[in-house]
Amino acid sequence: xxxxxxxxxxxxxxxxxxxxxxxxxxxxxxxxxxxxxxxxxxxxxxxxxxxxxxxxxxxxxxxxxxxxxxxxxxxxxxxxxxxxxxxxxxxxxxxxxxxxxxxxxxxxxxxxxxxxxxxxxxxxxxxxxxxxxxxxxxxxxxxxxxxxxxxxxxxxxxxxxxxxxxxxxxxxxxxxxxxxxxxxxxxxxxxxxxxxxxxxxxxxxxxxxxxxxxxxxxxxxxxxxxxxxxxxxxxxxxxxxxxxxxxxxxxxxxxxxxxxxxxxxxxxxxxxxxxxxxxxxxxxxxxxxxxxxxxxxxxxxxxxxxxxxxxxxxxxxxxxxxxxxxxxxxxxxx
Amino acid sequence: xxxxxxxxxxxxxxxxxxxxxxxxxxxxxxxxxxxxxxxxxxxxxxxxxxxxxxxxxxxxxxxxxxxxxxxxxxxxxxxxxxxxxxxxxxxxxxxxxxxxxxxxxxxxxxxxxxxxxxxxxxxxxxxxxxxxxxxxxxxxxxxxxxxxxxxxxxxxxxxxxxxxxxxxxxxxxxxxxxxxxxxxxxxxxxxxxxxxxxxxxxxxxxxxxxxxxxxxxxxxxxxxxxxxxxxxxxxxxxxxxxxxxxxxxxxxxxxxxxxxxxxxxxxxxxxxxxxxxxxxxxxxxxxxxxxxxxxxxxxxxxxxxxxxxxxxxxxxxxxxxxxxxxxxxxxxxxxxxxxxxxxxxxxxxxxxxxxxxxxxxxxxxxxxxxxxxxxxxxxxxxxxxxxxxxxxxxxxxxxxxxxxxxxxxxxxxxxxxxxxxxxxxxxxxxxxxxxxxxxxxxxxxxxxxxxxxxxxxxxxxxxxxxxxxxxxxxxxxxxxxxxxxxxxxxxxxxxxxxxxxxxxxxxxxxxxxxxxxxxxxxxxxxxxxxxxxxxxxxxxxxxx
Numbered sequence: 001x002x003x004x005x006x007x008x009x010x011x012x013x014x015x016x017x018x019x020x021x022x023x024x025x026x027x028x029x030x031x032x033x034x035x036x037x038x039x040x041x042x043x044x045x046x047x048x049x050x051x052x053x054x055x056x057x058x059x060x061x062x063x064x065x066x067x068x069x070x071x072x073x074x075x076x077x078x079x080x081x082x083x084x085x086x087x088x089x090x091x092x093x094x095x096x097x098x099x100x101x102x103x104x105x106x107x108x109x110x111x112x113x114x115x116x117x118x119x120x121x122x123x124x125x126x127x128x129x130x131x132x133x134x135x136x137x138x139x140x141x142x143x144x145x146x147x148x149x150x151x152x153x154x155x156x157x158x159x160x161x162x163x164x165x166x167x168x169x170x171x172x173x174x175x176x177x178x179x180x181x182x183x184x185x186x187x188x189x190x191x192x193x194x195x196x197x198x199x200x201x202x203x204x205x206x207x208x209x210x211x212x213x214x215x216x217x218x219x220x221x222x223x224x225x226x227x228x229x230x231x232x233x234x235x236x237x238x239x240x241x242x243x244x245x246x247x248x249x250x251x252x253x254x255x256x257x258x259x260x261x262x263x264x265x266x267x268x269x270x271x272x273x274x275x276x277x278x279x280x281x282x283x284x285x286x287x288x289x290x291x292x293x294x295x296x297x298x299x300x301x302x303x304x305x306x307x308x309x310x311x312x313x314x315x316x317x318x319x320x321x322x323x324x325x326x327x328x329x330x331x332x333x334x
Numbered sequence: 335x336x337x338x339x340x341x342x343x344x345x346x347x348x349x350x351x352x353x354x355x356x357x358x359x360x361x362x363x364x365x366x367x368x369x370x371x372x373x374x375x376x377x378x379x380x381x382x383x384x385x386x387x388x389x390x391x392x393x394x395x396x397x398x399x400x401x402x403x404x405x406x407x408x409x410x411x412x413x414x415x416x417x418x419x420x421x422x423x424x425x426x427x428x429x430x431x432x433x434x435x436x437x438x439x440x441x442x443x444x445x446x447x448x449x450x451x452x453x454x455x456x457x458x459x460x461x462x463x464x465x466x467x468x469x470x471x472x473x474x475x476x477x478x479x480x481x482x483x484x485x486x487x488x489x490x491x492x493x494x495x496x497x498x499x500x501x502x503x504x505x506x507x508x509x510x511x512x513x514x515x516x517x518x519x520x521x522x523x524x525x526x527x528x529x530x531x532x533x534x535x536x537x538x539x540x541x542x543x544x545x546x547x548x549x550x551x552x553x554x555x556x557x558x559x560x561x562x563x564x565x566x567x568x569x570x571x572x573x574x575x576x577x578x579x580x581x582x583x584x585x586x587x588x589x590x591x592x593x594x595x596x597x598x599x600x601x602x603x604x605x606x607x608x609x610x611x612x613x614x615x616x617x618x619x620x621x622x623x624x625x626x627x628x629x630x631x632x633x634x635x636x637x638x639x640x641x642x643x644x645x646x647x648x649x650x651x652x653x654x655x656x657x658x659x660x661x662x663x664x665x666x667x668x669x670x671x672x673x674x675x676x677x678x679x680x681x682x683x684x685x686x687x688x689x690x691x692x693x694x695x696x697x698x699x700x701x702x703x704x705x706x707x708x709x710x711x712x713x714x715x716x717x718x719x720x721x722x723x724x725x726x727x728x729x730x731x732x733x734x735x736x737x738x739x740x741x742x743x744x745x746x747x748x749x750x751x752x753x754x755x756x757x758x759x760x761x762x763x764x765x766x767x768x769x770x771x772x773x774x775x776x777x778x779x780x781x782x783x784x785x786x787x788x789x790x791x792x793x794x795x796x797x798x799x800x801x802x803x804x805x806x807x808x809x810x811x812x813x814x815x816x817x818x819x820x821x822x823x824x825x826x827x828x829x830x831x832x833x834x835x836x837x838x839x840x841x842x843x844x845x846x847x848x849x850x851x852x853x854x855x856x857x858x859x860x861x862x863x864x865x866x867x868x869x870x871x872x873x874x875x876x877x878x
Contacts, residue, residue, distance in 0.1 A: 039745055
């Protein structure tokens with residue numbers, strides 16, 4: 001059947017509107033917070049020594065001269081021309097700083113999300129199948145504990161045990177400052193630096209994937225079609241994966257896709273605990289420095305990430321659940 | 335003609351053996367190479383960018399790369415000539431400085447008098463930075479000219495400037511003209527800093543690390559550490575874990591009081607205690623009632639028990655602020671200053687001013703019977719200051735005053751202080767604010783401690799006398815009077831003088847010295863011993 005492009009076009013228009021509103025909020029929000037970038041360059045004592053003219057000149061040198069509306073127009077013009085301003089703190093084009101940090105965030109958050117989702121779904125399904133048994137109760141207890149414990153505490157514990165006590169892993173950073181000059185040495189070094197942050201992030205997020213899968217799976221397993229399949233003698237694995245899990249996966253997939261959108265924003269907590277140079281820390285540092293162009297660029301990137309993940313979810317839902325085909329884009333059902 | 339500082343220069347130069355530079359350096363090199371450490375890894379608690387003083391500044395880091403005409407700083411009694419070979423005061427307002435020859439910038443260009451002239455004019459006439467007022471207001475340098483000889487610069491001030499060598503020359507880093515004259519916008523300049531200092535900045539990765547290589551031809555001796563590696567670790571737990579695991583050899587973050595005993599138990603680590611040359615202060619908004627009354631501020635000062643704060647919050651790691659403001663360890667501070675805690679006298683003073691508890695709610699009311707509640711603003715990112723503010727609330731309650739703590743994020747706090755949007759605050763002020771006598775004058779003009787827009791006849795008179803004084807001794811006497819006046823009605827009350835404790839792995843490097851106001855991380859720690867002695871660097875106190 002032919003896809004309904006009118007409905008798809010409406011959806012895209014809707015996303016475009018969301019993007020425009022987000023862009024405007026990205027511009028206004030940093031400026032509504034108390035303080036301005038002058039506070040990054042001058043301490044509160046020195047700033048009092050500046051005359052109004054000196055302050056104005058300093059702001060202009062950062063590209064923040066003119067009225068709010070004038071700055072907004074410049075900002076829109078920059079976006080249209082795919083320029084995103086120059087970071088006040090770093091003195092470099094905001095996108096250049098982002099491209100430098102993004103790979104670190106992706107190699108940290110990507111594997112952690114996958115690990116958390118796959119293990120959460122697998123253990124959740126297993127737990128649901130064994131509902132009420134001691135192994136289910138034990139798993140539930142462990143996962144609820146993971147869910148309740150703050151991520152930074154897990155990270156600190158890992159560092160204290162595996163880095164300080166045993167010396168197996170480095171305590172900070174994404175890569176050692178001094179290298180042996182070989183690619184394999186560098187890759188090994190990067191991997192070593194990633195182990196504890198990925199483990200921390202995975203454990204901190206696996207609980208929600210587990211709980212979601214378990215409850216969704218329990219609902220699925222209670223349906224008549226599962227009872228019917230079991231009565232027909234369908235094998236256990238087929239029953240779990242084809243009848244139970246496949247139907248239970250939709251909310252888990254939605255949850256995953258929502259997280260995927262924010263992946264690009266990194267994890268402030270884990271990146272801070274491990275002094276990891278990702279986007280999460282970049283955003284935090286930019287907020288503290290009131291680095292408006294940098295904040296705008298990172299917020300925009302996150303916005304685009306969320307919208308892209310939503311579009312991707314819309315397009316891939318039918319692959320997970322064929323019933324979605326008939327409702328996603330109008331009436332063109334199967 | 336008055337001469338000042340020249341004998342001091344000659345003496346010091348002789349001591350350093352810098353007159354016979356070639357021989358001296360050779361000797362130093364020989365001595366240094368014996369103990370030289372190849373690499374030292376110092377965990378850095380902050381990121382100050384590529385050491386562009388217009389976008390980020392940490393004095394000791396800047397000092398690794400740049401040099402000043404005099405060293406080590408304005409915080410010592412008699413800084414010695416550094417990039418300057420000598421300096422002579424020709425009259426009340428005029429100085430001439432002869433620069434050293436044979437010094438090169440890290441990129442190989444020759445250092446010249448033009449660089450000095452350019453730097454001072456750039457600070458004075460260019461975009462504002464923290465050094466601007468040191469050339470444009472206190473003191474005010476009108477003329478900067480290179481003399482015919484080509485290696486001397488003449489400075490003419492708008493009014494007497496007897497401390498130009500000891501304060502200004504010891505504070506302003508010299509920039510390379512051949513680089514900075516080409517910079518269009520210093521706030522967007524991201525090239526690695528190029529200086530004449532003992533270390534060349536060879537790599538900087540934002541929020542990750544710095545790498546420095548020793549300048550082996552350094553004119554004050556070959557550095558004793560070949561390379562400095564500085565990973566940026568902002569989280570304090572991560573920093574101390576890295577130190578314990580041996581990934582770093584020292585931490586620029588000071589050890590908090592509660593961790594001192596556990597670090598002291600680590601066999602591989604040593605703890606060095608230094609004076610922070612800073613004050614944690616309780617500031618008030620002197621433009622609003624009742625803090626606009628000098629006598630009220632004096633009573634407030636009497637009600638502050640700094641010792642209790644030191645004992646309770648710092649576990650003894652510091653000294654009570656009972657010697658007032660500026661810092662008592664500064665040679666420019668009146669040694670007779672005293673701001674004792676006396677609750678009885680404070681109560682009497684409040685009563686005398688008419689602030690009494692008329693409704694028996696344990697808190698005083700204004701003379702016209704209105705209730706008073708004040709907020710103590712504090713940065714939520716500084717837990718020690720938050721706890722200090724909480725204790726202050728209790729102390730003020732003893733005096734019958736109702737204060738409340740208002741903790742806000744660091745940037746909001748800074749914005750509120752800068753815009754006078756506060757009733758009172760607790761914060762730390764560093765060496766530049768509490769040990770630099772010119773800054774004390776400036777802080778009374780700028781609005782930090784007082785504003786030139788508000789009448790203060792006694793202080794204004796003293797400031798005029800200070801500006802007219804043509805000798806350092808005369809200025810010191812007047813400064814002492816100003817400090818007494820200030821502490822009799824302080825707008826920022828000294829709560830305590832913190833002590834800084836640094837932890838380091840002594841097996842890797844154990845030649846740290848303290849340069850007043852800089853702790854143990856300063857360029858002199860990495861220079862030969864005779865240079866350390868020449869700049870009055872001292873051994874830090876080791877903590878058991």
